[in-house]
Amino acid sequence: MREFYRRWILGKPWLAVLPVLLVTGYLAVAQLPHFRLAAGSSTLVLEGDDSYRVYEDTRSWFTDDDYVLVAVQPPGAWTPDGVAMVAQLTTEIAALDGIERVLSPATVPLFLSRADGRIEVAVLTDEAVDLDKAREELTTSEVYVRNVISDDGSKFNLLAYLRDPPQNAALPRDAEENVDARRAFERSVVRDVRRVLAAYRERGATIHASGLPTISVDMVDYIEHDIVWFGGAVALFLLGALFVFFRRPRFVILPLATCLITVVTVMGLMVLLRVETTVVTSNVSSLLFIIGMAHSIHIVVAYREVRGAHPDQPYRDALATTVGRVWRPCLYTALTTAAGFLSLLFADVAPVRQFAWTMAAGTMFAFGVSLVFLPAALSLLPPTVEKPLAETSRRSILSHLAGIATQRRPAVYAVALLAAAGAGWGMSRLRVDTSFIDYFVPSTEVHQGIKWVDQVGGTMTLEVIFEGGEGAYWLKAENFAAIAALHDWFDAQPEVGKTMSLASVERYGRRIATAVMPFAKNMPPQALFFFFAQQARAQGRPEAVAEATSMVLSRERDDAGKLIPRRTRVQARIKETTVDLRREAFLARLRAFLDADPALADRKPIVTGMFQLFTRMLETVVGSQVRSFGLVFIGCAIMLIILMRHLGAGLLMMVPNLLPIALVLGTMGATGITLDIMTITIASVSLGIAVDSAIHYVTRFRHEVRRSGDFASAAARAHRSIGRAILYTALTVIAGFLVLTMSRFTPTIYFGALVGVAMVTGLLANLILLPALLLTFRPFRREAGTEDEASADWPALIALGLPLSGAGRPGVQRDADTLRRHVVRAAAELRSAPHAAGAERRRDALQALVLAARLHFPAVTRGWEEGVSDVAALLARERTGRVVKLTRIAVRRLAEYL
Numbered sequence: 001m002r003e004f005y006r007r008w009i010l011g012k013p014w015l016a017v018l019p020v021l022l023v024t025g026y027l028a029v030a031q032l033p034h035f036r037l038a039a040g041s042s043t044l045v046l047e048g049d050d051s052y053r054v055y056e057d058t059r060s061w062f063t064d065d066d067y068v069l070v071a072v073q074p075p076g077a078w079t080p081d082g083v084a085m086v087a088q089l090t091t092e093i094a095a096l097d098g099i100e101r102v103l104s105p106a107t108v109p110l111f112l113s114r115a116d117g118r119i120e121v122a123v124l125t126d127e128a129v130d131l132d133k134a135r136e137e138l139t140t141s142e143v144y145v146r147n148v149i150s151d152d153g154s155k156f157n158l159l160a161y162l163r164d165p166p167q168n169a170a171l172p173r174d175a176e177e178n179v180d181a182r183r184a185f186e187r188s189v190v191r192d193v194r195r196v197l198a199a200y201r202e203r204g205a206t207i208h209a210s211g212l213p214t215i216s217v218d219m220v221d222y223i224e225h226d227i228v229w230f231g232g233a234v235a236l237f238l239l240g241a242l243f244v245f246f247r248r249p250r251f252v253i254l255p256l257a258t259c260l261i262t263v264v265t266v267m268g269l270m271v272l273l274r275v276e277t278t279v280v281t282s283n284v285s286s287l288l289f290i291i292g293m294a295h296s297i298h299i300v301v302a303y304r305e306v307r308g309a310h311p312d313q314p315y316r317d318a319l320a321t322t323v324g325r326v327w328r329p330c331l332y333t334a335l336t337t338a339a340g341f342l343s344l345l346f347a348d349v350a351p352v353r354q355f356a357w358t359m360a361a362g363t364m365f366a367f368g369v370s371l372v373f374l375p376a377a378l379s380l381l382p383p384t385v386e387k388p389l390a391e392t393s394r395r396s397i398l399s400h401l402a403g404i405a406t407q408r409r410p411a412v413y414a415v416a417l418l419a420a421a422g423a424g425w426g427m428s429r430l431r432v433d434t435s436f437i438d439y440f441v442p443s444t445e446v447h448q449g450i451k452w453v454d455q456v457g458g459t460m461t462l463e464v465i466f467e468g469g470e471g472a473y474w475l476k477a478e479n480f481a482a483i484a485a486l487h488d489w490f491d492a493q494p495e496v497g498k499t500m501s502l503a504s505v506e507r508y509g510r511r512i513a514t515a516v517m518p519f520a521k522n523m524p525p526q527a528l529f530f531f532f533a534q535q536a537r538a539q540g541r542p543e544a545v546a547e548a549t550s551m552v553l554s555r556e557r558d559d560a561g562k563l564i565p566r567r568t569r570v571q572a573r574i575k576e577t578t579v580d581l582r583r584e585a586f587l588a589r590l591r592a593f594l595d596a597d598p599a600l601a602d603r604k605p606i607v608t609g610m611f612q613l614f615t616r617m618l619e620t621v622v623g624s625q626v627r628s629f630g631l632v633f634i635g636c637a638i639m640l641i642i643l644m645r646h647l648g649a650g651l652l653m654m655v656p657n658l659l660p661i662a663l664v665l666g667t668m669g670a671t672g673i674t675l676d677i678m679t680i681t682i683a684s685v686s687l688g689i690a691v692d693s694a695i696h697y698v699t700r701f702r703h704e705v706r707r708s709g710d711f712a713s714a715a716a717r718a719h720r721s722i723g724r725a726i727l728y729t730a731l732t733v734i735a736g737f738l739v740l741t742m743s744r745f746t747p748t749i750y751f752g753a754l755v756g757v758a759m760v761t762g763l764l765a766n767l768i769l770l771p772a773l774l775l776t777f778r779p780f781r782r783e784a785g786t787e788d789e790a791s792a793d794w795p796a797l798i799a800l801g802l803p804l805s806g807a808g809r810p811g812v813q814r815d816a817d818t819l820r821r822h823v824v825r826a827a828a829e830l831r832s833a834p835h836a837a838g839a840e841r842r843r844d845a846l847q848a849l850v851l852a853a854r855l856h857f858p859a860v861t862r863g864w865e866e867g868v869s870d871v872a873a874l875l876a877r878e879r880t881g882r883v884v885k886l887t888r889i890a891v892r893r894l895a896e897y898l
Contacts, residue, residue, distance in 0.1 A: 005320065005323065006316065006320050009372060009375065009376050010316045010319050010320060010375060010376065010379050011316070013376035013377070013379045013380050014380075016372050016373065016376035017373060017376050017377055017380065020261060020369065020372070020373050021261075023265065024260075024261045024264050024265050024268075026268075027264060027265055027267075027268025027269065027271075027272070028264050028268060030268075031268040031269075031271040031272050032264065032267060032268055032271060034271050035267065035271050035277065036180065036183075036271075036276070036277065052613055054606055054608050055608045055609065055610075055613060058463065058465060058569075058606075058608055060555075061465075061554040061555065061556070061567055062463075062550075062551065062552075062553075062554055062555065062567075062569060066161065066162040066212070066213060067159045067160055067161045067162060067211055067213070068159075068160040068162070068189070068190065068193050068209055068210075068211045068213055068214055069157065069158070069159060069160075069209065069210045069211040069214075069449075069453045069456075069459065070089070070093065070157070070158040070159075070160060070193065070197065070207065070208075070209050071155050071156070071157050071158075071207070071208055071209075071210070071449075071452045071453045071455070071456045072085075072086065072089060072155065072156050072157075072158070072200065072205050072206070072207040073154055073155045073156070073205065073206040073207070074086060074156070074200075074204075074205045075203075075204040075205065077153070077154055077155075077156070078131050078132075078135055078153070079131075080131075083106070083124055083125060083131065084125070085200070085203070085205065086104065086105060086106050086124075086156050086158075087104075087106040087124070087125045089104075089158065089196070089200055089207075090102050090104040090106045090107060090158060092196050093158060093160050093193060093196060094160075096160075096189065096192045096193065096196070097188075097189075097192070098162055098163060098165075098185060098188060098189035098192070099160050099161070099162065099163065099189065099193075100161045100162060100163035101161050102158055102159065102160045102161070103147075103148060103158065103159040103161070104148060104156070104158045104159075105124055105138055105144070105148040105149050105156050105157070105158075106123065106124045106125055106156075107123055107124075108123070108124075108138075108144060108148060109121045109122070109123065110122050110123060110124065110129065110134055110137055110138075111137070111512040111515075112133065112137045112511070112512065112515060113129045113130060113133040113134040113136075113137050114128050114129060114130065114133070115128055115129065115130040115133070116128065119512065119515050119516050135153045138153065139151060139152070139153045141508045141511075142503075142504035142505075142507040142508045143500070143504050143505060143508045144508075145498075146456060146457035146458075146497055146498035147159075147457055147498050147500065149456070150455060150456045150457075155452075155455065155456050157453070157456040157457060160193060162185075162186070162189055162213065165181055165182045165185035165186070166181050166185060167181060167182075168181070183220070186213050186216065186217055187217050187220075189213065190209070190213055190214050190217045191217075193209055194209060194445070197209060206452075208445070208448050208449035208451075208452040208453065209445075209449050209453075210446070210449035210450045210452070210453035210454075210459055211453075211459065212610065214446060214449060215436055215446060215450070215459075218440065218444070218445070218446040219439065219745070222440070222444075222743070222744050222745040222748075223282045223745060223748070225744075226282075226740070226743050226745060226748050227282060227285065233739045234286065234289065234736040234737070234739050234740070235256060235260075235289075235736075237735045237736045237738075237739055238256065238259075238289070238293065238732055238735070238736045239252055239256055240735075241728075241731060241732040241735045241736070242255060242256070242297075242732065245297075245728045245731075245732070246300060246304075248384065250378065250381055250384075251300050254296075254374055254377050254378065255293060255296035255297065255300065255374065257373075257377070258292055258295075258296050258369055258370055258373050258374045258377075259288070259289045259292035259293050259296065259366075261369055261373060262288050262289075262291075262292040262362065262365060262366045262369050262370075263285045263288050263289055263292075265365065265369075266284065266285075266288055266358065266361075266362040266365060267284070267285060270284075270358065275354055275358065276351075276354070278351035278354070281351060281354055281355045281358060283355075283681070283748075283751055284355065284358055284359060284362065286737070286740070286751070287359060287362075288359075288362045288363075288366055289736070290733050290736075290737075290755075291334075291337065291362075291363055291366045291367075292366040292369065292370055293729065293732060293733065294333070294692060294729045294733075295326075295330050295333075295334075295366060295367060295370035295371070295374075296370055296374055297725050297728050297729045297732065298326050298329075298330060298696060298722075298725045298729070299322060299323070299326055299330075299370060299371075299374055299375065300374075301721075301722075301724050301725035301728065302322045302325050302326045302725070303318065303319065303322040303378070304384075304386045305386075305721055306318050306321050306322050306325070307383070307384060307385070307386035308386040308387050308388040309388060311385065311386070315379070315382075315383040316379055318383070319375050319378060319379055322375065323371060323375050326371075327371055328699065329695050329696045329699040329700075330367055330370070330371065331367060332640075332643045332695045332699075333367075333691065333692035333695045333696065334363050334364055334366070334367035335639065335643070336636055336639055336640065336643075336691040336692070336695065337363045337691065337692060338359075338360040338361075338363045338364055339360075339635060339636055339639060340636065340687040340691070341355075341356050341359040341360045341363065342356055342357075342360050343356070344356035344680075344681065345357075352680075352681070355681065397727075398719040398720060398723040398724065398727060398767070399716065399719060399720065401719060401723070401767045401768055402715050402716045402718075402719040402720075402723070402767075402771065404768055405715060405767070405768045405769075405770075405771035405772045405775065406712045406715055406716070406771065406772075406775055409772040409775065409776060412768055412769055412772045413769075413772065416659065416765075416769050419659060419662075419663060420658075420659065420662060422663075422666060423659070423662035423663045423665065423666030423667075424662070424666065425666065425669075425670070426665065426666025426667060426668070426669035426670035427662065427665045427666050427669050428669065429669035429670060430665060430668055430669035430674075430675060431582075431669075431672075431674045431675065432584070432618055432619065432674065432675045432676075435576040435577070435578075435581050436450065436459070436460070436576050437450040437451060437454075437576045437577055438674070438746055439745065439746050439747060440744065440745065440746060441744050441745075441746060441749070443744070444744050450576050450577065451577050454497060454575040454576055454577040456497070457497040457498035457573050458496065458497025458498055458572070458573030458574050458575045458576075459497075459573065459574070459575070459576050460573065460574040460576055460609075460610055460611040460614070461571060461572070461573055461574070461609040461610055461611060462571070462572045462573075462574055462590075462607075462609040462610075462611040462612055463569045463570070463571045463572075463606075463607070463608050463609040463612075464486060464569060464570045464590075464594070464605045464606070464607055465567055465568070465569045465605060465606040465608060466479075466483070466567065466568050466569070466600075466603050466605050466606075467566065467567050467603065467604075467606075474502055474568050475526050477524060477525075477526075478599050479599055479603075480502065480503075480506075480525050480526070481599070482597050482599035482600045483501055483502055483503055483568070483570060484501075484503040484506075485597065485600075486501070486570050486593070486594070486597075486600060487499050487501040487503040487504065487570055488503075489590075489593050490570065490572045493572075493586070493589075494578060495574050495575060495578045495581060495586055496572045496573070496574060496575070497572075497573045497574065497575045498572070498573045499570065499571070499572045499573075500551050500552055500570070500571045500572075501552050501568070501569070501570040501571070502525075502549065502552050502553070502568055503570075504552075505549055505552065506525045506528060506529070509528055509529075509532055510523070510528060513528060513531060513532070549565075551571065552568055552569055552570070552571065553565035553567070553568055554566060554567035554568070554569075571609070574586075574611050583611070583614070583615035583618065584615055584618075584619055587607070587612060587615055590607065591607070594607075618675075618676055633654070633658075633687075636654065636657075636687065636691060637650055637651060637654045638650075640653050640654065640691070640695070643695070644698065644699075644702075646779055646780070648777060648779035649698055649702070649774075649779040649780065652770070652773045652774065652777060652779060653691070653694045653695070653698055653770070655769070655770075655773060656690065656694060656762075656765035656766055656769045656770045656773070657687060657690040657691050657694060657762075657765075659690075659761055659765045659769065660686045660687075660690045660757075660758045660761040660762040660765060661683055661686045661687055661690070661758075663757060663758075663761045664682055664683065664686045664754050664757050664758050664761075665683065667754065667757055668750075668754065673750055673754075679747065679750055679751075679754070682750075682751065682754045682755065682758070686754075686755075686758035686762070690758070690761075690762040690765065690766065693726045693729070693730075693762055693763070693766040694766050694770055696722050696725065696726060697718060697722055697723070697726060697766050697767070697770060697771075698770070698774070699722075700718045700721055700722035701714055701715065701718040701771070701774060701780075702780050702783070704717045704718050705780045705783060705784050706780070706783050706784070708784075709784035710784075711774070711775050711778055711781075711784075712775065715771045715774070715775060718771070719767065719771075723767055726763065726766060726767065727763065727767070730759045730760070730762070730763040733755070733759050734756050734759045734760065737751075737752040737755045737756055737759075738752060738753075738756060739752065740752025740753075741753050
């Protein structure tokens with residue numbers, strides 16, 4: 001495999017570079033322009049959830065949720081000018097293309113507001129209407145208050161219902177063409193409504209829009225804005241960070257190009273395979289940038305280290321050595337990161353499952369591109385001259401961290417325990433709830449709209465539907481009383497802004513009827529509805545009762561087209577601005593109330609609505625992640641044990657990986673950030689980040705232990721080598737993701753900030769806590785000093801024999817430099833010797849060293865013998881192994897020659 005790589009990737013780099021560029025270019029030009037972001041109810045529900053199908057059915061039974069809520073407070077609200085402004089606003093919105101009808105205080109029928117006291121139907125703009133009476137009627141009407149007007153009457157509410165969007169009837173509803181048409185239609189309507197609102201805002205009105213269409217449109221717009229603008233900003237920040245670290249254009253441009261190839265290819269394939277980008281999967285590009293950048297930085301750091309240590313090595317051999325050094329730990333990190341993402345498959349929400357598959361596949365693709373494209377592209381450029389590994393200001397920081405890990409282990413453990421305790425306290429405050437208003441920063445129009453509309457009557461709908469079968473369930477007195485009791489229960493809940501049911505219609509109708517006929521006060525509800533139906537027919541408006549009950553009675557018709565409602569509902573609008581909104585607890589209280597009343601429970605009521613669907617999704621997603629995370633953690637531990645082929649090392653590596661996850665979740669709990677469909681993915685990301693750095697560090701630490709046999713020096717050398725790559729990766733990613741905190745979309749802000757917490761914690765845990773654990777438990781003590789023929793310590797072992805006594809004599813330094821060149825040459829011969837047949841070649845190489853010593857350094861033979869004795873004594877204290885035995889033989893023979 002290594003020979004294939006040298007021959008076809010490094011030997012013929014264009015064969016690797018050109019196809020990658022062509023495929024990426026095709027996807028960028030042919031597929032990325034079709035990129036689309038999905039938002040709406042279908043992306044926020046459980047996959048295959050029966051309650052979602054019921055919810056979809058209810059849209060045909062009753063009026064649906066596709067309406068824009070407009071809350072307005074005109075200057076001089078209850079003056080003729082203020083009322084005229086509301087009426088004009090209603091007319092302009094109703095005239096918009098895409099609006100079917102508008103429910104407005106300016107158009108709803110009023111019965112008790114005429115100035116002459118007569119009980120007749122009127123509207124707010126009629127000259128005969130007394131505005132004071134109209135205000136009283138609207139604010140005391142069980143139908144109108146908190147529906148089209150606020151409790152105090154200062155704010156008016158308009159419900160602009162959207163008509164059916166243009167669809168291709170020959171295609172399925174979920175076909176791409178129809179989905180795109182619906183989204184374009186929704187966006188057009190929302191923008192037209194906001195354009196109208198802007199004109200009234202200039203006239204002094206306080207006015208905002210809300211509702212599911214506006215939330216969906218704004219969510220898509222903000223995410224698309226972030227992907228485009230913040231994607232470019234992150235790339236610029238990463239470019240600057242790479243230039244600070246590496247100072248050479250090739251080490252800045254090529255890693256960025258490698259990451260862009262990964263992102264463009266994966267996003268292009270998502271478009272090609274029609275994988276929708278949702279609120280959840282919108283972070284795919286950012287995460288793939290992280291993963292690809294980590295691989296690239298490790299490759300660049302390893303290449304510079306190899307070139308600095310072996311400047312005479314052929315260029316492509318140096319690249320091959322680089323890849324040989326990093327491919328295994330990079331593969332391990334890719335596998336464990338993919339496993340972390342695959343843990344999200346336990347969720348039943350389609351976007352989360354898509355995110356899991358996409359990130360797992362993208363992670364492995366990023367590994368492949370980094371190991372193929374970047375070295376091949378480097379081989380097309382002339383070789384660079386690199387300095388040998390030495391201390392710099394940045395590496396001094398790493399040496400200081402190594403000193404803390406080796407010399408202050410009790411303090412390290414104490415700080416880690418305190419951090420874990422703080423994280424535990426924060427996690428105890430973690431909540432599995434969220435509100436849509438929390439998705440947007442306070443300065444955004446959608447946030448202000450939700451907040452303003454909630455003061456009028458709430459945003460998110462929750463429904464309890466009763467099926468009447470062949471007869472009308474609500475016509476029985478006990479059943480109607482049960483519906484009224486449910487209505488009153490909703491009204492008593494602080495989370496509910498407005499409740500609509502037959503009870504609200506009946507109560508408002510009774511007040512009107514009582515004003516005409518005092519005996520109507522005690523009329524049964526069924527008789528009251530019959531009375532209004534008779535009056536409506538008498539006045540030539542037989543549809544009036546159907547219009548009044550359209551929101552609470554279903555719209556089924558028989559074969560003759562006659563309206564025969566068989567279902568009724570109690571609909572509540574939930575205030576998203578409720579302090580400490582607990583969705584699951586609210587639904588539990590509702591179910592308990594329904595079960596306690598036989599008149600309700602016997603009818604098997606259907607609880608549905610976007611509030612219920614969203615809560616069910618949150619409960620299932622977070623619950624499945626909490627239940628499965630332990631299994632995933634155990635799975636990652638087993639994988640690390642298998643990959644490292646060492647039980648103790650695998651278990652130790654998992655200890656520091658717990659800390660970043662715990663601190664991220666603890667930070668969320670302490671700061672009030674709730675677990676939801678987006679923030680739940682941060683735990684998997686944190687696990688992948690921490691494991692990646694741990695694998696790279698332990699792999700290098702093990703190599704250094706095998707070379708020197710000294711654990712403390714192995715930690716110091718690992719910090720100076722792989723520690724740089726870990727540090728560069730962490731600082732680069734942190735710098736890039738801090739840009740995301742400037743977004744207007746709160747989940748993006750949380751993602752950037754919490755990934756930063758994970759990176760900082762993972763950096764410290766893997767450069768301080770992990771080395772301290774390795775030094776305490778010494779998992780590789782049986783391997784100490786047993787490095788095989790690939791060891792780079794042969795020159796160091798032989799250099800121990802260089803006498804210190806000759807350092808001050810003339811010519812000694814020149815002869816010592818000559819000898820060192822022979823040492824390096826002999827060491828290269830020793831490294832190239834196959835393990836099975838290396839003894840004879842090692843002996844020959846040492847004989848060549850003896851001859852070189854006698855020729856160039858005859859005056860210090862005695863010192864050489866003393867050095868050989870020191871080497872033999874050092875080796876005698878180590879555990880025996882094949883390579884150590886060969887080394888002892890070689891050293892004894894060297895002593896004989898001397």
